[in-house]
Every structure is written in structure tokens, then in C-alpha cells.
Amino acid sequence: MGLDLRKPIGFFFLLLGVILVGQGLLTQGDTEMYAKSLHHNINLIWGAVLLVFGLLMLLPAMLCKGGDGK
Amino acid sequence: MTSLFPANGALFLANAVNLAAVDYAILLIYVGFVLGIGFALKRYMKTSADFLTSGRSIPAWVTGLAFLSANLGALELVGMTASGAKYGIATCHFYWVGAIPAMIFLGVFMMPFYYGSKARSVPEYLKLRFDERTRCLNSISFAVMTMFASGISMNALAKLLHQLLGWNYDVSLWICSAIVLAYVLKGGLTSAIYTEVLQFFMIVLGFAPVVYLGLQDVGGWDHLKDLLGKVAANPAALELNTNTFRPDAWTSAWKPLLAGPAQNPMGVDVFAMLFGLGFVLSFGYWCTNFLVVQRAMAAKNMSAARRTPLIAAVPKMLFPILVILPGMIAAGLALTAKDGYRLPPKPLAAAEYARALPAVKAAVAMSPDAAFASVSAATGMKMSKEKVAALVKDSATLDEATVKNQLQEAVAENDYDGVILSLVKKYCPPGLLGLALTGLLASFMSGMAGNVTAFNTVWTYDLYQAYLAPNKSDEHYAWMGRAITLVGILLSIVCAYLVSHWSNAMDIIQLVFGFVNAPLFATFLLGMFWKRTTSHGAFFGLLGGIGTSALFHALSTSSGNALGIKGGYLWSLMGKSLADVPTRLTFPSDMAQNFWLASFAFIACFAITLGVSVATARTKTDEELTGLVYSLTPKIVDREDSWFLRPSVLGVILLFGCLILNIIFW
Numbered sequence: 216m217g218l219d220l221r222k223p224i225g226f227f228f229l230l231l232g233v234i235l236v237g238q239g240l241l242t243q244g245d246t247e248m249y250a251k252s253l254h255h256n257i258n259l260i261w262g263a264v265l266l267v268f269g270l271l272m273l274l275p276a277m278l279c280k281g282g283d284g285k
Numbered sequence: 286m287t288s289l290f291p292a293n294g295a296l297f298l299a300n301a302v303n304l305a306a307v308d309y310a311i312l313l314i315y316v317g318f319v320l321g322i323g324f325a326l327k328r329y330m331k332t333s334a335d336f337l338t339s340g341r342s343i344p345a346w347v348t349g350l351a352f353l354s355a356n357l358g359a360l361e362l363v364g365m366t367a368s369g370a371k372y373g374i375a376t377c378h379f380y381w382v383g384a385i386p387a388m389i390f391l392g393v394f395m396m397p398f399y400y401g402s403k404a405r406s407v408p409e410y411l412k413l414r415f416d417e418r419t420r421c422l423n424s425i426s427f428a429v430m431t432m433f434a435s436g437i438s439m440n441a442l443a444k445l446l447h448q449l450l451g452w453n454y455d456v457s458l459w460i461c462s463a464i465v466l467a468y469v470l471k472g473g474l475t476s477a478i479y480t481e482v483l484q485f486f487m488i489v490l491g492f493a494p495v496v497y498l499g500l501q502d503v504g505g506w507d508h509l510k511d512l513l514g515k516v517a518a519n520p521a522a523l524e525l526n527t528n529t530f531r532p533d534a535w536t537s538a539w540k541p542l543l544a545g546p547a548q549n550p551m552g553v554d555v556f557a558m559l560f561g562l563g564f565v566l567s568f569g570y571w572c573t574n575f576l577v578v579q580r581a582m583a584a585k586n587m588s589a590a591r592r593t594p595l596i597a598a599v600p601k602m603l604f605p606i607l608v609i610l611p612g613m614i615a616a617g618l619a620l621t622a623k624d625g626y627r628l629p630p631k632p633l634a635a636a637e638y639a640r641a642l643p644a645v646k647a648a649v650a651m652s653p654d655a656a657f658a659s660v661s662a663a664t665g666m667k668m669s670k671e672k673v674a675a676l677v678k679d680s681a682t683l684d685e686a687t688v689k690n691q692l693q694e695a696v697a698e699n700d701y702d703g704v705i706l707s708l709v710k711k712y713c714p715p716g717l718l719g720l721a722l723t724g725l726l727a728s729f730m731s732g733m734a735g736n737v738t739a740f741n742t743v744w745t746y747d748l749y750q751a752y753l754a755p756n757k758s759d760e761h762y763a764w765m766g767r768a769i770t771l772v773g774i775l776l777s778i779v780c781a782y783l784v785s786h787w788s789n790a791m792d793i794i795q796l797v798f799g800f801v802n803a804p805l806f807a808t809f810l811l812g813m814f815w816k817r818t819t820s821h822g823a824f825f826g827l828l829g830g831i832g833t834s835a836l837f838h839a840l841s842t843s844s845g846n847a848l849g850i851k852g853g854y855l856w857s858l859m860g861k862s863l864a865d866v867p868t869r870l871t872f873p874s875d876m877a878q879n880f881w882l883a884s885f886a887f888i889a890c891f892a893i894t895l896g897v898s899v900a901t902a903r904t905k906t907d908e909e910l911t912g913l914v915y916s917l918t919p920k921i922v923d924r925e926d927s928w929f930l931r932p933s934v935l936g937v938i939l940l941f942g943c944l945i946l947n948i949i950f951w
Binding site: 217218220223224227228230231234235238239242248249251252253255257258261262264265268 | 307310311314315318321322325326328329347479482483486490494498501502711712713714715716717720
């Protein structure tokens with residue numbers, strides 16, 4: 216169908232990634248909160264992963280504009 | 286908000302979690318996106334086919350992930366983790382012995398008939414192949430099943446929101462249903478499919494960190510194996526099982542199974558596992574259930590349709606890491622009681638608290654045994670003697686909230702369905718918490734959307750167009766498709782209330798649908814691969830199979846269950862008791878009983894279909910059956926440029942991969 220699903224998915228995870236990275240940066244050094252996640256700043260780390268994933272989805276979709284989403 | 290927040294911030298409480306603004310933000314963004322996708326798709330919804338079957342236009346990677354996701358409702362997630370805790374790695378058989386071979390079979394052998402025939406749904410295939418009777422039976426049972434499945438999903442969602450966030454059950458139910466209604470009404474099946482793909486990624490990305498952290502916390506896979514070995518030696522310590530097992534019972538997929546029902550926590554023998562689950566139930570579900578097959582039928586061409594289940598099989602093979610492993614980790618963690626973790630206790634409801642609080646007060650004056658008996662009777666659950674005694678001793682000095690917490694803590698029955706949540710709450714700080722919970726909520730809502738889109742297609746084409754209003758214009762059917770979507774959502778809500786008010790309702794529903802599903806694959810197998818199968822054969826075979834299921838259930842029991850809804854009620858109607866049930870019909874566990882029931886139902890359906898077909902005349906000519914039966918359909922020549930994209934080659938590679946996994950975790 217006309218809507219290439221990679222775009223909304225890419226966008227969604229890009230946005231989520233930005234939010235989590237933001238949260239991670241804001242709460243950097245909050246040892247009590249991150250004791251739960253075994254002292255990893257999981258928001259920062261995983262937020263970065265989501266961001267990359269979102270980009271990996273979005274870029275091919277935007278580059279092959281006019282394509283039918285594979 | 287209830288007053289159930291623990292004063293000391295203990296992690297084990299089954300209820301309430303605090304969401305931060307960031308978590309709510311993630312949830313709202315998700316809702317925004319699913320609604321946005323629905324609205325964006327609206328302009329492509331021109332015909333009834335666009336709305337109900339996506340006009341056969343979706344690329345294989347999307348249908349593949351949606352195929353997997355449609356099945357991956359939150360109940361599956363929650364249930365698999367629960368099984369992982371209760372049975373360990375044996376739960377993987379559902380995937381590696383059950384689902385994968387069935388999905389491969391569907392893609393390589395059956396999709397050509399579903400996609401290549403003019404059928405727009407599975408019941409319509411049955412009509413083309415056989416006649417209206419079989420189609421009618423299948424459509425009606427499927428329609429009813431989807432409504433209940435949808436209702437069960439939404440009930441679980443509303444309950445979760447209520448227990449977790451303190452939101453009102455009714456409000457949660459209606460609002461979430463309204464969201465689903467909005468995006469399905471706008472974008473039809475395509476909306477449901479697209480959001481299912483979104484849900485898939487959310488589940489993977491939401492749960493992967495939890496599994497990683499859990500595995501790290503428990504000391505890695507090898508250390509987990511040691512811990513589970515200790516669990517197997519004394520499962521009663523965690524209230525998992527009253528028997529003891531060999532050390533590898535939780536970590537070896539095949540050895541405990543081959544050693545017999547007494548040696549594995551699931552209590553099944555290898556025949557029941559391989560034939561009952563691996564063949565009958567799995568193929569019956571993955572190859573004939575329109576909820577998943579519909580996604581494959583929405584693909585843009587035959588090649589994409591055939592590759593859909595194969596694409597789905599790849600993540601499916603790896604899903605045990607995401608859904609079963611956490612259960613096993615939870616069991617291991619509970620054994621070490623690290624950071625005070627325990628398997629979550631069954632939650633007490635308000636009514637039970639209301640009875641138990643006065644019982645605790647009164648118990649102060651009683652002897653320890655009488656006090657324990659009184660409090661246990663009040664809660665109606667198995668309790669821990671020491672904890673109850675400690676609570677009663679201190680009860681005079683504690684405030685009500687703390688008494689309630691300690692009562693909940695004293696419950697000695699496990700809430701297996703709560704295991705995944707307990708891990709999410711344990712490891713996720715605000716931020717990641719929002720992601721994981723939104724993933725869980727997304728899959729509940731997808732459960733409703735998927736079932737409603739399957740329902741509206743079967744209703745519109747197989748019931749309405751076929752029997753009630755044939756030969757109307759396509760606009761009329763497109764309108765009906767939308768109207769019935771609304772009706773479907775409302776019926777789902779009714780089913781949700783039904784299930785929430787009657788605790789037995791879920792058992793009965795799943796029972797009846799087990800009866801209907803068990804024989805189904807025999808009908809399709811004979812129909813697709815033997816041209817001599819007649820319509821009479823199919824119809825009576827199916828009826829016979831369903832009847833056999835019901836009869837088998839009425840005559841058999843499983844250990845630990847009384848005669849009644851769990852089986853064997855025919856004996857009590859005859860005035861007999863549990864002791865009178867022959868040992869052949871007494872099974873070591875519910876699962877064993879279920880797998881044997883399926884085996885017998887399949888065999889009965891197969892035999893009856895075969896016999897009646899031989900005895901009756903064919904009603905369809907070879908021309909009519911072209912494209913519907915293997916021997917009368919031109920072989921598909923896979924003209925893929927790359928040999929490794931051919932369905933048969935992919936199928937072999939996947940089977941091989943599955944075999945390797947089975948060997949590794951032997």
C-alpha cells in the first residue's frame with residue numbers, strides 16, 4: 216500500500232531513542248535509580264540503540280523515495 | 286489510587302508501579318503513532334478488498350513480521366514467561382518442535398492453495414474445496430473464537446492497567462477499545478498489520494534489555510543452569526512443583542522428555558509432545574487459523590505470500606531468548622532470593638483482603654495452627670505458615686497498608702503470569718520502563734485489532750455475503766466491513782466483561798476452542814493433498830473430530846484435578862468417582878491430557894474423513910478443484926533470481942536451523 220512502513224517505524228524509534236537518550240543524560244549519575252539496571256545507564260545506552268535502529272529504518276526509506284516500500 | 290504502596294519500597298509487591306513523565310510520554314507517542322498510521326492509510330481504503338484483505342498489496346517483510354506478531358499477543362508473552370518459570374526450557378518445544386515446522390509447511394506447501402485459489406479467507410477456501418456446510422462450521426466457530434480471544438486480550442489489558450497504574454477497569458477497557466476502533470476503522474486490515482509490525486519491534490526492543498540485565502544479574506547462562514539444577518532438586522521450595530526432578534529438568538529440552546512423564550515438570554511423554562503438540566496442535570493452529578493466515582494472504586504476490594511464514598520463522602526461532610529465558614531467569618533469581626526477589630505471589634483481590642483483615646485481628650487470640658487455618662480460609666489461598674505467624678504476632682502494631690502488604694507477601698501460590706512484569710519492574714528505571722510497558726500494552730491492543738480484522742473479514746465474506754445478503758455491490762460490503770468492525774469491538778468488550786466476572790469462563794472458552802481446533806488440520810491435510818476427499822467426508826470428519834475431542838475430555842482426567850470442568854465429568858454423571866477413572870485415561874498433567882486429546886481428535890477426524898470420502902461420491906470435478914488440490918495444481922516454478930530466496934530452499938535452511946537449536950539445548 217502507498218505508505219512505506221519503514222518511515223513511521225523509523226521515525227517512531229528515532230523519537231523514542233531521542234527521548235531515552237535525553238532521559239539518560241538528564242539522570243546521568245543517579246546511582247540510586249540505575250542500581251536497578253545493574254549500574255548501567257540503560258536509558259542512555261538503549262536510547263542510542265533505538266536511535267540507530269530508527270535511522271537504519273528511516274534512511275533507506277527516504278533514499279528510495281518513490282519506491283513502494285520494497 | 287489504592288493504599289497498597291509498600292512503605293519500604295520492596296520490589297516483590299504484585300501491584301502498583303510508579304510511572305514517570307517520560308514513561309507516560311512514550312505511551313502517548315505510541316498511541317499517537319498508531320492513530321496516525323490509521324488515518325494515513327484511510328485514503329487507500331477504496332474497496333471492500335482494500336479494507337478487509339489489504340487488496341493483496343503488502344511486502345513480504347511486513348506480512349512476515351505481522352504474521353508472527355498477530356500470534357504474539359500479550360497472553361503469549363506472559364504465558365511463555367510463565368511456562369519458562371514453571372517448566373524451564375521444555376517450553377521451547379512449543380516453538381522448535383511445534384511452530385517452526387508448521388510455519389515452514391504452510392509457506393512451502395499450503396500457501397499456494399490459499400493464495401492461488403480465489404479464496405479471500407480460510408473458510409472460503411473450504412467452500413471452494415468442499416461445500417457450504419464445512420465453510421459454515423468453520424466460519425461460525427472461528428467468528429466466535431475471535432470475539433472471545435479479543436475479549437480475553439482486552440480484559441487482561443484493563444486488569445493490568447488497573448493493577449499496575451490504578452486506573453479504573455471500565456475506563457481503561459473502553460478507552461483502549463476506542464483507540465483500536467479508531468485505527469482499524471480508518472485503515473482496515475492494513476492498519477492492523479502495520480501496527481502489528483510496530484508492536485513486534487517494541488516487544489523485541491522493550492524486552493531485550495530486561496533479558497540482558499536479568500541474565501547478567503543471575504550470573505550468566507552456565508550459572509543459571511546450576512541454579513536451575515538446584516531448583517529441579519527441590520521445586521517445592523519455590524512452590525513450583527511437588528515432585529523432584531533430575532538436575533537438567535529445567536535446562537535440557539529433550540533428555541527429561543525422553544525419560545518419561547515423571548521425569549519432566551510438564552508431565553508429558555514424547556509421543557504426546559511430538560504428535561499432539563508438534564503435529565496436531567501446531568499445524569492445526571499455524572496452518573489453518575485465519576488470524577495468522579490472513580496476514581500471509583495480504584501479501585503482494587504468491588512469492589511474497591509463501592515467504593511470509595518463512596520470514597516469520599526466523600525471529601520465531603530466536604524468540605525463546607526473549608520470552609522463555611526470562612521465566613527461567615526468574616526461577617533462578619528466586620532461588621538465590623537476590624535483592625529479595627521472589628516469584629510474584631498470586632494477587633489478593635479487594636474481597637479477599639476484606640475477609641482476611643478481620644481474620645488477622647481475630648487470629649491474635651488463637652493458637653498458631655488455628656490462626657493459620659483461619660487466615661488461610663479467609664484468603665482462600667495457600668499461605669506460608671511462618672509469614673502468617675509473624676504477621677499475626679505484629680498485627681496490633683502495624684497500620685492497615687502494611688498488614689495488607691504482609692498478607693500479600695504471605696501468599697504461597699505463584700502468579701506465573703506476573704513473572705514478566707516482576708522482571709520489568711525489577712530492572713527498568715523510568716524511561717526503559719515506559720518502553721517495556723508500552724510494548725506490553727501494544728501487544729494487548731494488537732490482540733484485539735488482529736482478532737477484529739479477522740472477524741470482520743469472515744463475517745462480511747463468509748457469513749454475510751455468503752448467506753445473508755449475496756449479490757450486493759462492493760460499496761455495500763465495504764460499508765458492512767466497517768459496520769461489523771464496530772460491532773466486533775463491542776462484542777469483544779462484552780466478552781471481556783464475561784471473562785472478568787466468571788473465573789471459569791476462560792477455561793471453558795479455551796476448552797471449546799481446543800475441541801474445535803484439534804481435528805481441523807486433518808480436514809485441510811486431506812483436502813489439499815488428496816483429490817478424492819469429498820464434501821461429506823470433510824464435514825462429517827470435522828464433526829466427528831470435534832465430538833471425539835469432547836468425548837475424550839469428558840472421560841479423561843489429569844492428576845491433581847477433580848472431576849469436572851478439567852475433564853472426566855462423564856464419570857461423575859455416571860455416579861463414579863476419581864478413583865474409578867481407568868489409569869489409561871488419567872494423565873500426569875493438564876498438558877499431557879490436552880496433547881493426547883488433540884492426537885485422538887486428529888486421528889478420528891482423519892479416519893472418518895477418509896472412510897466417508899471413499900464411501901461417497903465426489904461432488905466436484907477436476908477442473909473445479911484446480912488450484913485447490915496438490916495433484917490438480919500446476920507446480921510453482923520458483924523463478925527467483927537468487928536460489929536462496931526460493932521457499933523450498935528457505936524452508937530447508939530453517940528446518941536445519943531449528944534442528945541445530947534442538948541439538949544445542951538437547
